[in-house]
Amino acid sequence: MPKYLIGLCAAVGFTATVTLGTAFGQQDAAQKPAQGQTPPNQTQNAQTPPTQNPPGGNAAQEAKVADPEELVDDQGVPLYAVRDGKVDQGTYNGYRRYASSCHVCHGPDGLGSSFAPALADSLKRMDYWQFTDVVTNGRKNMGATGDKVMPTFGSDPNVMLNLADIYRYLKARSDDKIGRGRPERFKSAS
Amino acid sequence: MNPFVRCLLVTAAIQAATTTVAFANDDILKNQKDPANWALQLGNYAGQRYSTLDQITRDNVKNLRPIWQFSTGVLRGHEGGPIVVGDTMYISTPFPNTVYALDLNDNGRIKWKYEPRQDSSVIPVMCCDTVTRGVAVAGNKLFLGQADNTLVALDTETGKVLWSAKNGDASKGETLTAAPLVVKDKVYVGISGGEFGVRGHLTAYDINTGKMAWRAYSTGPDKDVMIDPQKTMMLGKPIGEPDLGIKTWPADQWKIGGGTTWGWYTYDPELNLIYYGTGNPGTWNPAQRAVDKDRAKSDNKWSMTIFARDADTGQAKWVFQKTPFDEWDYDGVNENILADVTVGGTKRKALINFDRNGFAYTIDRTNGELLVAQKYDPSVNWASEIDMKTGRPKVNDKYSTFAQGEDHNTTGVCPAALGSKDQQPASYSPESGLLYVPTNHICMDYEPFKVEYSAGQPYVGATLSMYPAPDSHGGMGNFIAWDPSAGKIVWSKPERFAVWSGALSTKGGVGFYGTLEGYLKAFDLKDGKDLYNFKTSSGIIGNVNTYMHKGKQYIAVLSGVGGWAGIGLAAGLTGEQEGLGAVGAHKALGEYTQLGGTLTVFALPDNQ
Numbered sequence: 001m002p003k004y005l006i007g008l009c010a011a012v013g014f015t016a017t018v019t020l021g022t023a024f025g026q027q028d029a030a031q032k033p034a035q036g037q038t039p040p041n042q043t044q045n046a047q048t049p050p051t052q053n054p055p056g057g058n059a060a061q062e063a064k065v066a067d068p069e070e071l072v073d074d075q076g077v078p079l080y081a082v083r084d085g086k087v088d089q090g091t092y093n094g095y096r097r098y099a100s101s102c103h104v105c106h107g108p109d110g111l112g113s114s115f116a117p118a119l120a121d122s123l124k125r126m127d128y129w130q131f132t133d134v135v136t137n138g139r140k141n142m143g144a145t146g147d148k149v150m151p152t153f154g155s156d157p158n159v160m161l162n163l164a165d166i167y168r169y170l171k172a173r174s175d176d177k178i179g180r181g182r183p184e185r186f187k188s189a190s
Numbered sequence: 191m192n193p194f195v196r197c198l199l200v201t202a203a204i205q206a207a208t209t210t211v212a213f214a215n216d217d218i219l220k221n222q223k224d225p226a227n228w229a230l231q232l233g234n235y236a237g238q239r240y241s242t243l244d245q246i247t248r249d250n251v252k253n254l255r256p257i258w259q260f261s262t263g264v265l266r267g268h269e270g271g272p273i274v275v276g277d278t279m280y281i282s283t284p285f286p287n288t289v290y291a292l293d294l295n296d297n298g299r300i301k302w303k304y305e306p307r308q309d310s311s312v313i314p315v316m317c318c319d320t321v322t323r324g325v326a327v328a329g330n331k332l333f334l335g336q337a338d339n340t341l342v343a344l345d346t347e348t349g350k351v352l353w354s355a356k357n358g359d360a361s362k363g364e365t366l367t368a369a370p371l372v373v374k375d376k377v378y379v380g381i382s383g384g385e386f387g388v389r390g391h392l393t394a395y396d397i398n399t400g401k402m403a404w405r406a407y408s409t410g411p412d413k414d415v416m417i418d419p420q421k422t423m424m425l426g427k428p429i430g431e432p433d434l435g436i437k438t439w440p441a442d443q444w445k446i447g448g449g450t451t452w453g454w455y456t457y458d459p460e461l462n463l464i465y466y467g468t469g470n471p472g473t474w475n476p477a478q479r480a481v482d483k484d485r486a487k488s489d490n491k492w493s494m495t496i497f498a499r500d501a502d503t504g505q506a507k508w509v510f511q512k513t514p515f516d517e518w519d520y521d522g523v524n525e526n527i528l529a530d531v532t533v534g535g536t537k538r539k540a541l542i543n544f545d546r547n548g549f550a551y552t553i554d555r556t557n558g559e560l561l562v563a564q565k566y567d568p569s570v571n572w573a574s575e576i577d578m579k580t581g582r583p584k585v586n587d588k589y590s591t592f593a594q595g596e597d598h599n600t601t602g603v604c605p606a607a608l609g610s611k612d613q614q615p616a617s618y619s620p621e622s623g624l625l626y627v628p629t630n631h632i633c634m635d636y637e638p639f640k641v642e643y644s645a646g647q648p649y650v651g652a653t654l655s656m657y658p659a660p661d662s663h664g665g666m667g668n669f670i671a672w673d674p675s676a677g678k679i680v681w682s683k684p685e686r687f688a689v690w691s692g693a694l695s696t697k698g699g700v701g702f703y704g705t706l707e708g709y710l711k712a713f714d715l716k717d718g719k720d721l722y723n724f725k726t727s728s729g730i731i732g733n734v735n736t737y738m739h740k741g742k743q744y745i746a747v748l749s750g751v752g753g754w755a756g757i758g759l760a761a762g763l764t765g766e767q768e769g770l771g772a773v774g775a776h777k778a779l780g781e782y783t784q785l786g787g788t789l790t791v792f793a794l795p796d797n798q
Binding site for chain 1: 264265266267284285286310311313314315317318319320385599635637639641642644647648650651652653654655656751752756757758760761762763779780784785
């Protein structure tokens with residue numbers, strides 16, 4: 001998994017860096033030319049001094065971080081940000097939405113339950129599009145006793161409007177970038 | 191067939207039907223009097239889960255051994271337990287809700303099997319696993335509440351469907367998990383779906399025809415709740431004010447207000463009253479249920495309420511709301527155990543309720559007067575005490591998720607939403623006068639947030655994380671003995687996991703319960719000392735029952751981990767703490783047990 005590190009510091013006075021995860025693993029990133037392109041303001045070098053970013057760009061990027069809907073790669077795959085162990089607002093919201101809509105079956109912290117899979121593991125092999133497909137349309141894997149059903153969330157606004165955030169959260173869990181329990185938010189610029 | 195013969199047959203059928211009407215209640219009373227049977231899920235109408243069988247004693251129980259087992263063929267959480275009437279044992283499974291009649295004369299050979307065809311789209315709307323809490327048997331009928339809201343009556347001899355009735359709609363998030371209760375010619379059944387904005391109700395059906403006799407809602411106008419504000423008692427006097435089931439909610443919130451009825455129902459034949467509790471109000475975000483942002487105006491009645499209703503008419507005789515304006519999901523459905531106990535020197539016809547909120551209530555079951563209310567787990571902190579005049583908890587604002595506000599994480603609340611006790615029923619021994627109670631010892635952080643209602647979709651609106659009660663033994667459960675007169679714990683033994691299995695006490699001085707790791711445990715009623723244990727094939731969330739067959743006493747229990755415990759504890763809880771005691775050292779249930787439904791029957795060796 002390539003780590004896109006993004007400097008946000010200069011314009012807004014932060015001193016830490018942000019780790020962004022993407023939906024795609026290393027291979028995907030290599031296969032997809034578009035994916036390989038480092039988005040503006042994102043560099044693969046943690047040490048990159050923030051001052052290398054154009055000042056105007058910094059401001060724009062910060063706005064993106066503050067607004068989770070904008071925190072996506074150029075394929076439209078949501079990204080999460082982790083800074084000093086703290087997460088962006090979108091990932092944090094994803095934690096809450098996960099707890100509200102998915103936890104009852106998939107267990108605490110994406111770790112699975114007696115009957116539904118650990119999504120922190122699932123996202124090691126599923127991409128964003130497969131993920132949204134299962135959540136939107138559900139899945140029936142009748143199993144030995146016909147009792148494994150993933151519901152269809154396509155009509156649930158609490159899930160569909162927050163799907164990108166739920167993904168951000170689970171992806172960050174899956175990448176081992178955040179631990180169990182409630183993640184802390186870093187303060188956005190606003 | 192010639193018309194004359196047909197006419198005769200019809201008459202005969204009607205006669206048979208009327209006969210059953212007259213005797214159904216008597217059948218159960220008769221069955222429950224004979225200790226050879228385990229006639230009702232809770233042992234008897236009073237819900238005591240006590241047996242006068244005494245072949246197995248505190249001295250010989252160490253020689254107990256499993257003598258036969260039976261796989262149910264179903265993997266998920268097995269709550270409830272076996273019913274034994276005469277020579278037959280009846281068990282039921284989680285979805286698809288298979289029922290087996292097992293022949294006790296033939297080591298559990300299957301007499302018949304009933305497996306309903308149910309649309310699997312009901313599975314996702316079952317909040318906390320696809321459980322059922324068992325069947326009811328009355329006369330020649332067996333009653334099963336299926337996940338898909340079908341209540342069926344089966345012939346106890348053949349398993350053939352006699353009638354079926356539709357009690358709800360899964361597309362709205364309604365499901366059926368409770369064990370039905372039969373009184374006289376009626377069978378009562380509740381509804382699940384408190385996490386889906388379902389409006390709870392208890393419904394009575396005619397046991398012979400399946401026709402609905404009455405339905406009493408938990409929220410809304412008095413007419414729907416079957417309350418008469420001039421007659422229905424609350425805290426010793428008539429409620430007075432009409433339609434509190436509407437006025438204590440903002441706008442139309444009561445219509446999706448929860449108060450589901452998935453727990454246990456008990457009955458007092460002398461008073462002719464049935465007792466049950468209603469569940470949490472929906473959503474879990476209290477701000478969305480507040481009238482004018484004022485807790486005092488927002489009781490969200492009649493969620494979290496113990497109802498005493500006339501068994502025939504359904505009219506509410508009295509009500510007692512335990513957690514007005516819930517802010518923690520302290521779902522008030524736990525069993526109401528009926529026992530006559532001495533309080534303050536006077537013998538009272540009492541009802542004892544171990545509420546999810548961590549308080550044990552002793553209430554006068556004739557009129558709803560509050561007699562005792564004390565914490566049954568010392569960690570309980572959301573309220574300091576119950577005001578004995580108003581019955582209201584004195585809420586500690588520090589742990590009020592409403593006072594702390596939406597989008598604020600309220601930390602360190604005890605108990606967790608699982609409650610100090612969930613549905614796992616306790617046992618009362620009339621001999622010792624004590625209750626034996628399986629409990630949870632878990633606390634939580636709780637952050638409510640705004641959520642939209644969408645029919646058939648989860649309507650929760652809160653983020654929880656749970657952990658073993660801090661500064662304690664590190665385990666997630668206790669098994670306790672409770673004095674309902676004094677409101678005091680008599681003894682308490684720590685358990686590694688929440689105890690999610692129903693308890694049994696017996697005249698032999700020995701009691702039983704199961705653990706989430708899968709142990710069947712026998713304990714001394716005197717001091718809780720472990721007398722015997724056996725690790726069954728999977729975690730136990732079923733209830734331990736006893737019966738006698740051909741003069742020999744047996745213990746029977748369903749294993750099969752799952753339920754809310756199986757969801758929350760499979761991977762262990764968060765908040766690893768330093769210095770956990772031995773009990774709490776390994777917290778992931780998944781390290782101890784896996785899915786699988788099995789019945790295990792125990793007995794003493796023949797020469798004992």
